[in-house]
Amino acid sequence: MKLFPSGHATHPQWRMAAGLAMAQLRAQMALPDFAAAPGLGLLYITDHYAPEAQAILDHLREELPGVTDWVGCTGVGIAASGAEYWDEPALAIMLCDLPPEQYQVFSGVAPLPASWCAQTALVHAEPQTPELAELIAELASRTTNSALMGGLVSSRQQSVQFAVKSDAARGVWQGGLSGVAFGPGVACITRVTQGCLPVAGEHHITRADQHVVLELDAEPALDVMLRELDISLDEPQRAIAVVRSTLVGLSLPGDAAVGRTGHLQQDVRVRHIVGLDPMRQGVAVAEHLEPGMRLVFCQRDPKAARADLVRICAEIREALEPESLPLEAALLQSPDATQTLPVGGRRIAGAVYVSCTGRGGGHFGGPSAEMQIVRHALGDVPLVGFYAAGEIAGHQLYGYTGVLTVFVGD
Structure with a gap:
């Protein structure tokens, strides 16, 4: 599995932000280590862009015709590798290189087929949805390990979700649940930090x-x-x-x-x-x-939150790295190195991070501090995410947590 191209930008005009992000995506797609023809796009926008959500999605679909499927949502803040965007118009995109038969986009108008076997799912949900906890539990029961990840859409105006598959005309929704389910051929690791x-x-x-x-x-x-x-x-x-x-x-x-x-x-x-x-x-x-x-x-305090976030990142790296390395390989490792492939281990192709709106901003000590911690601990991996009004992990709804998922390959 190759690295997932990702791009992010802020600008008062969404077309300018999209252009800056597209330049990053195209530059990465031309590199040998990155996927050249990914089919699934993850799109997160701050609520400043919510009124233009459909126009943004239509523009990206036109610019990236090979990316047939899209999911995502709005947030009062969004995340990218090493960066957070708060109280400013911004967007973040990651293009996932996954076999099309190993994922299934779903929404309120196109539910997950009963016959589809899901290992896990990335879920976006409207906070005001009736019986939300029961719906989350029911969706989790349809995965092999009752394993969901995601969060509740956050916005100071329209709460927008993206969910479009193939040549569907629309793709912007409000209310209910949407997202993408992954089959057994998609390897990922999810950890929750309570902070x-x-x-x-x-x-x-x-x-x-x-x-x-x-x-x-x-x-x-x-x-x-x-x-x-x-x-x-x-x-x-x-x-x-x-x-x-x-x-x-x-x-x-x-x-x-x-x-x-x-x-x-x-x-x-x-x-x-x-x-x-x-x-x-x-x-x-x-x-x-x-x-x-x-x-x-x-x-809960910033010191405890930082320590617990570092802990889950360390758990993920431990799960990816072999129990022991040859001496030559061990000597090549540097504690300060930022790398996407642990020596002798499996590569992190991309990551999704959903954190609570109450954790973002200055809670970790400064602008983008939370995402800098993740970047330092995991390396410079492609990453997108958003700040949610509630976080989804496993089969239940959390608050004041961070949910980190990495996609891995050999």
Whole structure:
């Protein structure tokens, strides 16, 4: 599998931005390491361009007639390799070199065929879609590993999705779900970064009332929280400040919340603490609870977010690299090198990153800091993505997370 051509640009006029991105794409497609005739395009635009979405798509289809299929959406921010675009008109494109029989574009008017066997799927969804969580779970159940990746469209005006296959006339949609499903012949790796670290150990929820945790390990939940956060209700101002910066990680009954490395497990749902119940010694959280679930108090800050993002990138590189290298190959590796092919390993052909709107901008310490972390950790790989109103991974909907997927080949 060759590298996926990618291009990105910002300009007040979308035609100028498209022209700049097209110049990057054409230059890469002429290089031997990049795909010369990819068929699937991923297109992300900031919401500044939303009113011109159909014109942008029509223009790209005319300029790239060999790219027959397109998917993507708008975001209040979009991502590219090493760059983030916030509060400015911009677009990012990646052209995926995949066998046409190994992917299937779908949308509300052209659902995924019941007979089609999907390994995973990239999904874009309208946040206001009724029964959205159930639809995500149902789509995940149609993949071999209940493995989705993607996010909810974010926009300050029109929420736009792109989904077009072959010679279809339209391709811009609003509402529902759309995206592209991948068959077993498409190798990819997905990791989720929660961006927060546990304060202490995990607990079993032994009694709960809807959204209120009443007992943790048969002890009043409020007492447990106050002890672990080292706060007291006798100092209400300090207590309020600490509780506001604290979240809870929740796992289903029987599943661990914290892994052996001390980080949250990938399936853990991180939710806000929304109130205290002193009368019942309870803690209210933004999730329906049931006894048997596991809960861990955690905190999110830029330092924790950076550390967890580096961790998932390291996991991906570890999955790509061989367990051991010949001495000559090992000596060639540099810890500061940016490369798309680990020595002796498999090449990353391209990547998609969906992050939360609450993580973007200055949360990581500066402009484009989040994407610079990914670039430094993975190398200068082709990458596109967007900042979402909610992130999709596995079979569920997340918040304040980052979902990183890489496409790999031998």
